[in-house]
Amino acid sequence: GENVEQHPSTLSVQEGDSAVIKCTYSDSASNYFPWYKQELGKRPQLIIDIRSNVGEKKDQRIAVTLNKTAKHFSLHITETQPEDSAVYFCAASPNTDKLIFGTGTRLQVFP
Amino acid sequence: DTGVSQNPRHKITKRGQNVTFRCDPISEHNRLYWYRQTLGQGPEFLTYFQNEAQLEKSRLLSDRFSAERPKGSFSTLEIQRTEQGDSAMYLCASSLLEGVGKQYFGPGTRLTVT
Numbered sequence: 102g103e104n105v106e107q108h109p110s111t112l113s114v115q116e117g118d119s120a121v122i123k124c125t126y127s128d129s130a131s132n133y134f135p136w137y138k139q140e141l142g143k144r145p146q147l148i149i150d151i152r153s154n155v156g157e158k159k160d161q162r163i164a165v166t167l168n169k170t171a172k173h174f175s176l177h178i179t180e181t182q183p184e185d186s187a188v189y190f191c192a193a194s195p196n197t198d199k200l201i202f203g204t205g206t207r208l209q210v211f212p
Numbered sequence: 213d214t215g216v217s218q219n220p221r222h223k224i225t226k227r228g229q230n231v232t233f234r235c236d237p238i239s240e241h242n243r244l245y246w247y248r249q250t251l252g253q254g255p256e257f258l259t260y261f262q263n264e265a266q267l268e269k270s271r272l273l274s275d276r277f278s279a280e281r282p283k284g285s286f287s288t289l290e291i292q293r294t295e296q297g298d299s300a301m302y303l304c305a306s307s308l309l310e311g312v313g314k315q316y317f318g319p320g321t322r323l324t325v326t
Binding site: 145198200204 | 216243245247252253254255256257260267268270303313314315316317318319320
């Protein structure tokens with residue numbers, strides 16, 4: 102079955118700097134890769150997603166890149182703000198049904 | 213609020229008791245998923261429905277767990293003979309069948325088994 106690895110587990114950046122979170126997946130059949138942001142005590146919130154027929158997608162300060170050959174995808178947050186502080190989860194779906202999640206990255210943005 | 217809702221938000225029960233959780237998906241969503249999340253981990257898939265049909269169950273879902281979606285709208289997740297290891301956040305998500313499979317999560321039910 103699918104396995105998703107996520108790095109780093111924690112990431113601290115200064116406000117205004119960029120943050121990059123990386124994930125790798127094992128199942129070449131995976132074709133949908135969402136990213137979720139989860140604040141303490143809150144529900145996971147879908148922030149961006151990408152499908153396997155696209156290499157990059159951008160939405161304001163966040164972007165996701167996908168390398169199908171290497172089976173890895175990354176989340177890029179530019180001009181980070183304190184409100185970006187949260188746990189970020191990547192996920193992969195072999196068939197747009199169940200999601201297999203990574204272990205999460207705790208991002209802290211210091212003012 | 214037209215998002216996914218879950219009830220109760222918190223449940224404390226004694227080991228051996230049965231518990232039932234409810235999930236109300238976004239109204240036009242025909243797929244409904246259950247996940248379990250423990251502290252410091254990502255959500256783990258448990259099961260999912262397309263309308264009223266349960267299409268997949270994880271090996272994590274022991275025979276003490278059962279889920280239903282009788283009319284293709286809300287769903288219930290029941291845990292029988294709870295164990296301390298069942299303590300977790302139980303998350304529900306829903307999505308449209310058509311399109312891109314975006315899953316939207318509810319606030320979860322936090323279960324504590326004492």
